[in-house]
Amino acid sequence: MIPPMLAANPRLDRWARFEADGRARIAFGRMEYGQGVLTALAQMAADELDVPFDRLNVVHAATGEIPDEGLTVGSMSIEFSGPAIRAACAEVRALFAAAAASRLGCDAAELDVRDGAFLRGGQATGLDYWSLAGEVDLAREATGDASLKAPERMRLMGRSEPRMDLPPKLFGAAFLHDLTLPGLRHARVLRQPSPQARLRSLDEAAVRRAVPEVDILVDHAFVALICDTEADAARAHAAAEAAASWEGVRAMDPALSEAAALKTLPHEDFAAGAAKPGPSNRRRIAAAYGKPFLSHGSLGPSAGLAQYKDGRLTIWTHNQGVYPMRALAARITGLAPEAIEVIHGQGPGCYGHNGADDPPIDAALIAMRRPGQPIRVQWRREDEFGFAPVGTAMLMELSAELDASGRLVDYTAEIWNTPHTGARGTAVAESALPGYVAPPPPPQRLMPDGSRFSGGLLNATPSYAIETTRTLEHVIETPIRSSSLRSLGGAPNTFASECFVDEIAEAAGQDPLAYRLGMLAEPRGRTVLTRLSEICGWARRWEIGTGRGLGLAYDRHRGRGAMVACAAEVDVETEVKLLNLWCVCDGGLIVNPDGARNQIEGGMIMAGSWTLKEQVKLGGAGIASTTWDDYPILRFSDVPPIEIELIDTRDQRPCGLGEVSQGPVMAAIGNAVAHALGARVRDLPMTREKIAAALLKD
Amino acid sequence: MRQTIQFTLNGLTTSVEAEESDLLLDVLRGQLGLFGARFGCGAGQCGACAVLVDGKVAAACHTEIGALAGKRIVTVEGLGTPEAPHPLQAAFLELQAGQCGYCLSGILIGAKALLDGNPDPTRAEIARALDWHLCRCGVHNRVMDAVALAAARMREGAGA
Numbered sequence: 001m002i003p004p005m006l007a008a009n010p011r012l013d014r015w016a017r018f019e020a021d022g023r024a025r026i027a028f029g030r031m032e033y034g035q036g037v038l039t040a041l042a043q044m045a046a047d048e049l050d051v052p053f054d055r056l057n058v059v060h061a062a063t064g065e066i067p068d069e070g071l072t073v074g075s076m077s078i079e080f081s082g083p084a085i086r087a088a089c090a091e092v093r094a095l096f097a098a099a100a101a102s103r104l105g106c107d108a109a110e111l112d113v114r115d116g117a118f119l120r121g122g123q124a125t126g127l128d129y130w131s132l133a134g135e136v137d138l139a140r141e142a143t144g145d146a147s148l149k150a151p152e153r154m155r156l157m158g159r160s161e162p163r164m165d166l167p168p169k170l171f172g173a174a175f176l177h178d179l180t181l182p183g184l185r186h187a188r189v190l191r192q193p194s195p196q197a198r199l200r201s202l203d204e205a206a207v208r209r210a211v212p213e214v215d216i217l218v219d220h221a222f223v224a225l226i227c228d229t230e231a232d233a234a235r236a237h238a239a240a241e242a243a244a245s246w247e248g249v250r251a252m253d254p255a256l257s258e259a260a261a262l263k264t265l266p267h268e269d270f271a272a273g274a275a276k277p278g279p280s281n282r283r284r285i286a287a288a289y290g291k292p293f294l295s296h297g298s299l300g301p302s303a304g305l306a307q308y309k310d311g312r313l314t315i316w317t318h319n320q321g322v323y324p325m326r327a328l329a330a331r332i333t334g335l336a337p338e339a340i341e342v343i344h345g346q347g348p349g350c351y352g353h354n355g356a357d358d359p360p361i362d363a364a365l366i367a368m369r370r371p372g373q374p375i376r377v378q379w380r381r382e383d384e385f386g387f388a389p390v391g392t393a394m395l396m397e398l399s400a401e402l403d404a405s406g407r408l409v410d411y412t413a414e415i416w417n418t419p420h421t422g423a424r425g426t427a428v429a430e431s432a433l434p435g436y437v438a439p440p441p442p443p444q445r446l447m448p449d450g451s452r453f454s455g456g457l458l459n460a461t462p463s464y465a466i467e468t469t470r471t472l473e474h475v476i477e478t479p480i481r482s483s484s485l486r487s488l489g490g491a492p493n494t495f496a497s498e499c500f501v502d503e504i505a506e507a508a509g510q511d512p513l514a515y516r517l518g519m520l521a522e523p524r525g526r527t528v529l530t531r532l533s534e535i536c537g538w539a540r541r542w543e544i545g546t547g548r549g550l551g552l553a554y555d556r557h558r559g560r561g562a563m564v565a566c567a568a569e570v571d572v573e574t575e576v577k578l579l580n581l582w583c584v585c586d587g588g589l590i591v592n593p594d595g596a597r598n599q600i601e602g603g604m605i606m607a608g609s610w611t612l613k614e615q616v617k618l619g620g621a622g623i624a625s626t627t628w629d630d631y632p633i634l635r636f637s638d639v640p641p642i643e644i645e646l647i648d649t650r651d652q653r654p655c656g657l658g659e660v661s662q663g664p665v666m667a668a669i670g671n672a673v674a675h676a677l678g679a680r681v682r683d684l685p686m687t688r689e690k691i692a693a694a695l696l697k698d
Numbered sequence: 699m700r701q702t703i704q705f706t707l708n709g710l711t712t713s714v715e716a717e718e719s720d721l722l723l724d725v726l727r728g729q730l731g732l733f734g735a736r737f738g739c740g741a742g743q744c745g746a747c748a749v750l751v752d753g754k755v756a757a758a759c760h761t762e763i764g765a766l767a768g769k770r771i772v773t774v775e776g777l778g779t780p781e782a783p784h785p786l787q788a789a790f791l792e793l794q795a796g797q798c799g800y801c802l803s804g805i806l807i808g809a810k811a812l813l814d815g816n817p818d819p820t821r822a823e824i825a826r827a828l829d830w831h832l833c834r835c836g837v838h839n840r841v842m843d844a845v846a847l848a849a850a851r852m853r854e855g856a857g858a
Contacts, residue, residue, distance in 0.1 A: 034798030034835055162794060169799025170787045170806065172734025172774045180731075231724040299738055299746055299800040299834045349798035349835045381739040594794055598837065602797055605836030628743040628832065637825040639838040 002144025005029070005084035009067035012095075013138035015088035016045065018129045024051045024116070027059040028085050029069025030077045031320055032165050034349045035658055036595035037077045039164045043591055044082050047156040048089035048149060050113035051129070058164065061344035063322050071321040071424075073352070073484060075656030078591060079561070082654060083148075090146035092138060099135045100127045151589065151650040158650060160594035165346065176318040176345030177303045181374040184305075185215075186230040188237035189362045189377065190223035191387055193621035194250035195431035199223065203243035210239035217369055221432035224366045230378060254619040256479050259290030259393045259683065262416040266477045270452060273461075273470030277401065277410050285507050286399035289496035290683040293616035294391040294485055295631055296355075300348030301384040304360025306367040307374040313340045315364055318347020319356040324425070328357060329364050331439070332430055351606070353424060353483035355379055355388030361427035385626040389423040390616050391485025392478065394456065396496035406508030408519060410468045413460045413497065418478035420455025420488040428481065455488030459663060462497045463556040463563075464519040480622060487659040490558060491607060494663025495684070498553035499670040503680070512671065513538055516554055524586045525563045527647060529554045532584040535643060536567035545678030547572055548579075551671025553664045562587035562655040566604065566664035568672040574688050576612050576673055578640040583661050585644070588652035597644050600661045604642060607662035609634035611669045612686050705766045707732075708776030718764025722756075723747045725763050726773060734774035734803045738832075745831030748804035749773050755811045755830075774803040777810060785855070786810060789848035790841070797835030805831045809845045817853055821846070 002010075009015070009029070017025050026045045032038040038058055046053050059065050069081055093113060100118040101108040104125055112119045117128040151158075168174035190202075199221045207214060207225065214236040215226040223244070225236035255261050305316040313335055317325050322342040330337045350356050359377040367375045379387075394417040401410035430436055445453040454473055461469040505515035513533050520526055532552060533539075541550050552567040562585055569580040581604055590596050613632045617625040625631045666684075674680040679694040704713040707730070714725055726732045726749075735758045738746030742757035749758045750772040758773075778784035783791070786809050796802050805828060812819055812827035819827065824842045833841065 034796070036797075162791070163796075166794065166796050166799065167780060167791060169796055169802055170774075170783070170790050171778070171780055172732065172803055174799065175733070175736070177736065178727075178733035229724070229728050231720055231728065234724075297834050299744060299798070299832060300736060301738070347798070348800035351834070378737065381741065381744075598794060598797060598840070601839065602836030605838060606834070627741060628739055629741075633832060633834065634838075636828040636831070636833075636838050636842065637822070639825070639836075642839055 002142065003080070003083035003087050005067070005069050005081055006087050006142050006144060009069070010141040012088055012092055012140055012142050014067050015085060016049065016092045017138050018133040019057065022130055023055050023057040024049060024129065025057045025059060027066040028081055029067040030081050031061055031072040031344055033318065033347055034165070035599060036163050036592065037072065039161055040078055040591045040595055041081060041085055042164065043156040043159070043161055044086050045089045047154055048086050049093050049116070050155070051116045053156060053161060055116060061322055063326050063342045066322070068323045071324050073320055075658035075660070077656065078654050079656045082591070086148050087144050087146065088142055090148050091142050094146040095136050096129055096132050099132045100125065103127060157589065157591050158593070160592055163595065174346050175300070176316060176347055177300060177378065179305060179316060179345060181305065181307070184374045184376055185226050185228065186233040187224050187226045187363065187366050187375050187377050188233045189429065190225065190237065190240045190244055191383065191428070192221050192432050193246055197221065197246045197249045200245045200247045202240065206243040207236055207239045211236040217366060219369065220434040222365060222429060224362070226366065226370065226375070249621050252479065252618045252620060252622050254617065254624065257292060257615065257618045259292055259395045262393055262395050262476050265479065267416070267474040270454070270473045270475065271470070272451070272457070274468045276470070277468070280401065282401040282403060282409070283507065284399060284401050285504060286397070287500055287503055287682060289396045289398065289499065291394045291492040291495065292684060293393045293480065293482070293618070294610055294614050295385055295616050296351045296388065296391070296485055297631065297633055298348040298350055298354045298384060301379040301381050302347065302355035302359045302388070303376065303378045304363045305374060305376045306360060306363035308367040308371050311339060313364055313367065315340065315342045315360045316345055317342060317356065317360040318345050319360065320350065320353070325357065325360065328425055328427060329361060332361060332427060333364060333368055352391065352485040353389050353421070355384045358388065358428050362429050365429055382626040385631060386623045387428045387481070389481045389483030390623070392418040392420055392482045394489060394492045396493060398496060398500045400500070400504050402504065402508055406510060408466055408504055411461055411466050412470050412472070413493070414472045415456050415460060415489070415493070416474045416476060417456040417489060418476045418482045421484045422478055423481050423483035455484065458488055458490035458558050459493040459497070459555055460489070462501055463525065463554065463559060464516065465521050466519065480618060486606070487662050490659060491662035491666055494553065494555045495611070495666035495670060498555065498664065498667030499674070499680070499682070502551070502671045502674065513552060520554070522563070524649065525554065525556060528563045528584045528586050529565045531645060531647070532565035532567055532582060535584065535645060536569070536582045538567070544675055547676055549672035549674065549676030551668045551673070551675055553667030553671060555663055557655065557660040562657055562660040564660045564664050566661060566668040568665065568668040570669060570672040570676055572673055572676040572691065574691065576669070576686050576691070578608055578638065578669070580640050581608070581642045581665060583642070583644045583665065584647065585657065585660065586647040586649050587655040587657050587660065589650045589654040590646055591654060593646060596646060596657050599658045600644050601642050603659065603661040604665045605634060605639055607665045608669060611666045611684055615685055703763055703767050705768060706770045708772055714763065716763045718762060720763045721759060722749065722761040722763055722766065723758035726758060732773055732775055736800055736803055738800070745804040745808060746801055748807040748831070750807055750811060753811065753814060755808055772807070774806050777806060784810070785848040785851045786845065789844040789851065793840050793844045793847065795837055795840035795844040797837055801831060801833045805833070805841055809848070812845070813849050813852060817849060817856070819845070819849060
């Protein structure tokens with residue numbers, strides 16, 4: 001079967017072709033933002049072609065240059081883009097092998113490829129991809145029929161190739177933020193305090209007193225300050241903030257910062273799974289877990305550039321996809337997509353839908369009103385925290401029924417959250433424009449089996465054989481701009497369910513590890529969990545309530561991806577100190593083991609930070625936590641040693657690994673803290689106050 | 699009032715025309731065209747813009763240019779080049795200590811300041827020295843390993 005991404009972009013020469021300079025031009029529709037995707041996909045391409053890695057020309061992402069693979073999201077590049085680039089390259093190789101065979105008067109099956117050259121019986125034939133390029137027409141549609149390399153024939157897949165994008169980042173170059181253009185103008189947008197706010201007045205003379213050369217753009221509630229230098233733009237912006245007065249500014253209720261407050265907001269309900277359980281005399285337990293709104297917390301505030309010239313708009317962005325950016329810009333500016341070119345550049349890690357889509361749209365809106373001028377918009381830290389979408393808060397009300405033997409037989413997850421991808425395809429600037437009408441909500445996304453997709457339902461039920469499960473999801477009308485954050489609901493759901501499984505095991509009077517193994521039939525999952533118990537020294541686990549705790553957790557990502565188990569050892573006095581973290585992962589074929597470890601470890605540290613430290617505070621006109629002082633994250637001295645083990649199952653389909661470690665590590669920490677305290681903290685983050693409250697309650 | 703301010707930048711005598719209150723980060727990324735120091739927060743809270751001023755780590759986003767006359771400033775561009783990397787840069791590449799890389803310029807500067815004063819730091823000392831620097835991708839352990847590796851290499855080099 002042809003991989004879906006190849007079917008959507010069937011022309012073979014869009015993926016691979018051979019250039020006169022002796023390189024292979026390889027293109028994919030995935031954006032690199034530090035996750036190593038370019039390197040891993042290039043390994044796949046080079047391996048299927050048998051072209052040396054250093055003879056690849058991996059095309060810089062831009063509209064028209066690369067296949068359209070939509071957004072780079074959901075840890076899906078290796079799993080979905082990988083098969084497309086592999087199938088395309090395998091087919092290209094087969095076409096060239098057929099051409100070589102025809103020249104040599106032999107069967108293509110007699111030929112092998114090594115370093116881009118065709119061999120027959122191990123001997124050079126004098127033919128290579130480049131010498132045959134004139135004879136093979138790649139401007140044709142892929143069939144998807146060529147067979148992929150079997151694991152034992154792989155030369156590059158499975159090797160820890162160094163990241164292609166990393167070297168410039170160590171020598172002071174690399175980022176879109178550093179791009180300069182001739183005649184570049186620096187602009188800042190005076191943001192509406194909240195989407196409905198109207199500009200009552202702006203004392204432009206006061207702004208000009210601060211920066212005499214400033215060009216002030218006012219269109220309805222969209223206000224921009226345009227200068228020759230960034231420092232002047234910053235000064236003009238600060239002056240404009242003081243010189244502006246707004247009306248219709250929202251007053252955000254700080255109480256909405258807490259997950260439990262989601263229940264007070266309007267919502268739509270979706271039930272799935274088994275019918276409600278009837279009355280029974282089974283043992284029933286219930287618990288509610290919460291996770292607050294979270295910031296992506298990208299280290300660099302987002303930036304973007306745009307230029308409008310001769311009816312054409314060019315946008316430079318570090319967002320998650322050049323084609324979606326083109327569609328967004330077309331919708332907002334009214335230009336035809338064909339009149340817009342989008343060029344990608346490196347940016348700070350985004351971890352989902354952060355502010356990256358916004359400054360390029362700010363810049364485009366300014367550029368359309370100042371034709372010819374290249375415009376750069378650099379968001380401030382306060383903009384990134386205050387106006388980028390946040391990851392939704394979630395409340396997870398869980399209940400379970402146990403039979404007389406203590407077996408878990410009935411499981412209900414009732415989940416309250418805002419839409420996990422709510423702000424996709426929107427820009428914060430839109431609501432300031434004249435005649436703004438909110439775009440209609442996107443159509444309901446469906447799972448491959450036709451059921452409703454919701455980010456809030458990912459990993460909603462534990463990854464074990466349970467006779468009866470059901471979910472009830474309440475999708476809240478969001479009080480704040482929220483959108484996708486690494487793993488969507490997957491990690492919070494696993495945090496809740498895998499902490500709850502520990503509570504269930506305790507109710508059943510069983511060891512948490514043994515209880516899990518008792519309902520985990522999948523052999524690969526059992527291997528993962530068993531191996532984890534060995535490396536974390538589960539057998540040494542001590543009595544409860546000593547102040548030191550050891551906890552573990554397991555899930556299968558999205559119920560179909562990598563199988564992952566994590567353990568945490570913690571010390572709890574007034575605060576939680578992470579002492580050690582462990583992870584064992586079976587992700588099928590691992591294309592780049594070092595890259596996989598880097599992603600898994602990064603996910604563990606980010607999730608540790610979510611668990612212990614992070615909460616977006618609402619208040620004022622929207623978000624009140626707008627500096628790193630208001631939004632602490634884990635620091636170097638908070639990060640413990642981490643041990644990661646990858647199970648070698650290279651004959652299995654490769655899984656994305658960027659989001660898989662977070663849920664299990666959050667739950668492992670939760671379980672370790674409960675073990676340390678003899679009391680459970682169910683509402684994140686596990687701050688000093690929450691720990692004290694849990695101790696008082698129990 | 700604009701005035702001429704002279705200092706040493708990555709070993710070269712440099713002078714700029716600027717307001718005394720202009721921020722070093724804006725001057726570096728603006729008229730000097732050096733982009734290694736990165737804008738992260740504008741408040742000295744994240745370390746992405748770290749530079750050395752007379753050997754001490756400073757937040758370029760919080761340092762006024764007027765205070766720098768006659769001082770020695772080092773940015774990440776002053777550490778090494780792809781052809782001749784500083785041992786820290788070589789170790790970071792060897793251990794692939796980075797993901798998005800936005801924090802790395804500042805961290806390299808922080809690590810250089812540490813090793814200049816302490817050629818054999820423990821893991822706890824490295825963590826303490828880098829604690830001001832935020833990293834969101836979670837490469838802390840790789841970074842600490844790379845700093846320790848670079849320190850070991852530099853000690854070997856110094857002893858040879």
